[in-house]
Amino acid sequence: MPEIAVLVPCYNEEATIARVVRDFGNILPGAQVYVYDNNSGDGSRAAARAAGAVVRGESQQGKGHVVRRMFADIEADIYLLVDGDDTYNAASAPKLVRAIHEGPCDMVNAVRVEDGASAYRRGHRFGNRVVTGAVGFLFGRKLRDVLSGYRAFSNRFVKSFPALARGFEIETELTVHALQLRLPVHEVETPYRSRPPGSFSKLNTVRDGLRIVLTVLYLVKEEKPLAFFGLIAAALAGVALALGLPVVDEFMRTGLVPRLPSAVLATGLMILGFLALALGLILDSLTRARLEIKRLHYLRLPAFRKT
Numbered sequence: 001m002p003e004i005a006v007l008v009p010c011y012n013e014e015a016t017i018a019r020v021v022r023d024f025g026n027i028l029p030g031a032q033v034y035v036y037d038n039n040s041g042d043g044s045r046a047a048a049r050a051a052g053a054v055v056r057g058e059s060q061q062g063k064g065h066v067v068r069r070m071f072a073d074i075e076a077d078i079y080l081l082v083d084g085d086d087t088y089n090a091a092s093a094p095k096l097v098r099a100i101h102e103g104p105c106d107m108v109n110a111v112r113v114e115d116g117a118s119a120y121r122r123g124h125r126f127g128n129r130v131v132t133g134a135v136g137f138l139f140g141r142k143l144r145d146v147l148s149g150y151r152a153f154s155n156r157f158v159k160s161f162p163a164l165a166r167g168f169e170i171e172t173e174l175t176v177h178a179l180q181l182r183l184p185v186h187e188v189e190t191p192y193r194s195r196p197p198g199s200f201s202k203l204n205t206v207r208d209g210l211r212i213v214l215t216v217l218y219l220v221k222e223e224k225p226l227a228f229f230g231l232i233a234a235a236l237a238g239v240a241l242a243l244g245l246p247v248v249d250e251f252m253r254t255g256l257v258p259r260l261p262s263a264v265l266a267t268g269l270m271i272l273g274f275l276a277l278a279l280g281l282i283l284d285s286l287t288r289a290r291l292e293i294k295r296l297h298y299l300r301l302p303a304f305r306k307t
Helices: 017-027 046-050 063-073 089-103 122-139 170-180 205-223 224-252 261-300
Strands: 003-010 032-037 054-057 076-081 106-117 152-155 185-191
Touching: 003 017, 003 046, 003 063, 003 170, 017 032, 017 046, 017 089, 017 185, 032 063, 046 054, 063 076, 063 170, 089 106, 089 152, 089 185, 106 170, 106 261, 122 170, 170 205, 205 224, 205 261, 224 261
Parallel strands: 003 032, 003 076, 032 054, 106 185
Antiparallel strands: 076 152, 106 152
16 A cells, blocks of 8 residues: 655644644544644644644745655655645545546646635635636646645655745645646545634735746746747837837938937847847757756656555
């Protein structure tokens, strides 16, 4: 049987963490539940330990830092990542694990189906749709819930994942990693319920939404540099043509260039456009080489560890 690790990031979840540990421990009796506390100021650590979890800490604040530490520390065949706020359904866990083991898949994403009108805040729902659509458009495959915090992974996914994000943008980075390497991905619907009394969301709609959007743009620059810089080049060339064509037309008719500043600006913008295009071409070649290295590293890892 594969070794299963349940990974639970935790920050001030005293009201819910014990139930999460017990529910996932009961539904996956052979799994080990790990709770990584991220500087909680309440009794989250003690509650998780009393419920039977292995409790460790991560001092750098942010979910991305916690996930990076989890992936580095823990060795298992299958990893199940779930938030500690008791909004995700533990009964769906065997389906996620089975898809990794029997699929085989490298990432299984739990698509949240609202179990109650207040499960999602309106801003979160809208932001999730925007980011999910953008990632699908940019990276060639549309997943239904890019920002879900409930996922299962293979060992080779976890150990080839760089985990550079610091906060809640980690879910976007996980998705892009799978799409860029063209890994087998599956989605499973799961009920998503409102937070229980005493539990409060740490996600700020505006601040964290902006960070997630900036992460998408950063990943486009890093993973799709030709498209990113090509768009910049096209914008610069368009402005240059709008400024320069009237100057050229007047020169052709009169032999004079009375609007010299416009001519100089148009020339400079066109040069910058060509430089942006050249930069995109160079970085695209480097990105392809880096992607090949990441793919080869992924292929070196076994689907399941030898025990």
